[in-house]
Amino acid sequence: MSSPPALSALIDALRALPGIGPRSAQRLAYHLMQHDRAAAQRLACALQHAVERLRHCARCNTFTEAPLCKTCTDPARDAALLCVVETPADQLILEQTLSYRGLYFVLMGHLNPIDGIGPREIHFERLLKRADDGVVREVILATNFTSESEATAHYLGQLLKARGLTTTRLARGVPLGAELEYTDPGTVARALLDRRLICDS
Amino acid sequence: MSSPPALSALIDALRALPGIGPRSAQRLAYHLMQHDRAAAQRLACALQHAVERLRHCARCNTFTEAPLCKTCTDPARDAALLCVVETPADQLILEQTLSYRGLYFVLMGHLNPIDGIGPREIHFERLLKRADDGVVREVILATNFTSESEATAHYLGQLLKARGLTTTRLARGVPLGAELEYTDPGTVARALLDRRLICDS
Numbered sequence: 325m326s327s328p329p330a331l332s333a334l335i336d337a338l339r340a341l342p343g344i345g346p347r348s349a350q351r352l353a354y355h356l357m358q359h360d361r362a363a364a365q366r367l368a369c370a371l372q373h374a375v376e377r378l379r380h381c382a383r384c385n386t387f388t389e390a391p392l393c394k395t396c397t398d399p400a401r402d403a404a405l406l407c408v409v410e411t412p413a414d415q416l417i418l419e420q421t422l423s424y425r426g427l428y429f430v431l432m433g434h435l436n437p438i439d440g441i442g443p444r445e446i447h448f449e450r451l452l453k454r455a456d457d458g459v460v461r462e463v464i465l466a467t468n469f470t471s472e473s474e475a476t477a478h479y480l481g482q483l484l485k486a487r488g489l490t491t492t493r494l495a496r497g498v499p500l501g502a503e504l505e506y507t508d509p510g511t512v513a514r515a516l517l518d519r520r521l522i523c524d525s
Numbered sequence: 526m527s528s529p530p531a532l533s534a535l536i537d538a539l540r541a542l543p544g545i546g547p548r549s550a551q552r553l554a555y556h557l558m559q560h561d562r563a564a565a566q567r568l569a570c571a572l573q574h575a576v577e578r579l580r581h582c583a584r585c586n587t588f589t590e591a592p593l594c595k596t597c598t599d600p601a602r603d604a605a606l607l608c609v610v611e612t613p614a615d616q617l618i619l620e621q622t623l624s625y626r627g628l629y630f631v632l633m634g635h636l637n638p639i640d641g642i643g644p645r646e647i648h649f650e651r652l653l654k655r656a657d658d659g660v661v662r663e664v665i666l667a668t669n670f671t672s673e674s675e676a677t678a679h680y681l682g683q684l685l686k687a688r689g690l691t692t693t694r695l696a697r698g699v700p701l702g703a704e705l706e707y708t709d710p711g712t713v714a715r716a717l718l719d720r721r722l723i724c725d726s
Contacts, residue, residue: 327613328590330571330578337571340564342556348544350614355543356572357579357588358633363541364572370531370538371569374554375562377531387558389529412528413551432559 331357383454385447386412386430395428402426404461408451408480410434410468418466426464429454434467434476446476448483455489462490469496532558584655586648587613587631596629603627605662609652609681611635611669619667627665630655635668635677647677649684656690663691670697 327335331353338349356364380386381393388394395401395415405426409415415428431446443449455463463484467473477493484491497515498507528536532554539550557565581587582594589595596602596616606627610616616629632647644650656664664685668674678694685692698716699708 326595328579328588328594330575330590331588331613334571334575337564337568340561340567341553343549352542352544353575354588354612354614354633357575360541361576363538364576366541367538368569368572368576370535371557371565371572374531374535374558375565375569378529378558387529387532387555389531393529394527411555412532413555432555 380432381430384428384430385432385450386415386428400425403459405464406455406460406462407464407466409466410473410476414466414468431467431476434473435479436472443479448480451480452483452487455484456487460489462492465491465493581633582631585629585631586633586651587616587629601626604660606665607656607661607663608665608667610667611674611677615667615669632668632677635674636680637673644680649681652681653684653688656685657688661690663693666692666694 326332334353334357335346335349338344338352339346341349344352356367377389378387379389379391381388381396382391383396384393386393386395390397402425405424406429407415407418407424407426408429408431409418410431410433412430415430418424418428429451431451433441433446435441435443435446454460465477465480467477467480481491481493495518496511497518498504498511504512527533535554535558536547536550539545539553540547542550545553557568578590579588580590580592582589582597583592584597585594587594587596591598603626606625607630608616608619608625608627609630609632610619611632611634613631616631619625619629630652632652634642634647636642636644636647655661666678666681668678668681682692682694696719697712698719699705699712705713
């Protein structure tokens, strides 16, 4: 006994998704075919449209349907500031702070030599060219604070500084609302090292 | 700032999958669009084909592309035996035992009043009609052994017996290769209650 070909093909295609094993793929396929064919149809169309329409912004590398994304074409943005993030989700968080009005460059990943992701895969050359446009004054490295992303920021920082660009990194320290007693010692140590002079104001 | 419409639509469509939350949907969408557009394309086609081609076998209710599935049209099968399972995956496991040559009925679920799944949703009437064809001698209830599936088997058993059909249930007991010390007391209690007379052979 074997599954009908259309069902086997669906299970195989679902297995290609990251984090979906053979059992989950089978369950997802049964669920969609038994209980939610409309969702399956919608997903098929959404995938098809996304594959056809989404490309990378020629300037900041994020996903866009036009040659340039909305942020890059916004004249109200400060073109002297360039913030480097790993993913569009990270860019979204920075936008939600309402405290940044510069432009972005989205790496779409971080250095990960074990998975074969080197400077070429995350577009270092394009970023360097972008930062070298004569308008950018400061590059803010806003990659994550995991070890691989820190390494990415460090490596990028070296390259950018060598080109004479002011390069900064998001501050590390104690998060808002945190109690020292429950904060990890590494974070407190960093906050101590990076302590700020209190200004009169 | 907002995502391009094709990306938002993809994230929304992925969120409709069971077990996929907003974050996972976003990550899946980024992954597919950044690293594996071929997989996205394959999945779109597989979904589309499955929606168009898969239907339910008119006899046993499993997924099939033809009006009747391969198992139901196999003349080597013993039509006097009908095994009731919850999903095609359960049917596959029974086939892998190589110890069953009868036919099947696939409920595609179990009774679950909380989720609004009653006898109508899992095709009890079709099953009763199928079992009442005059050829079926024995109905083997092979639903799972969780409480909802046990309730399903119990309820079905009552209905089938009322029609004068021989109705059996898979045996409960200690699994192959198990050590009693590490088996849960409920299972051992059941094995004790259902103990078998040792025959000379």
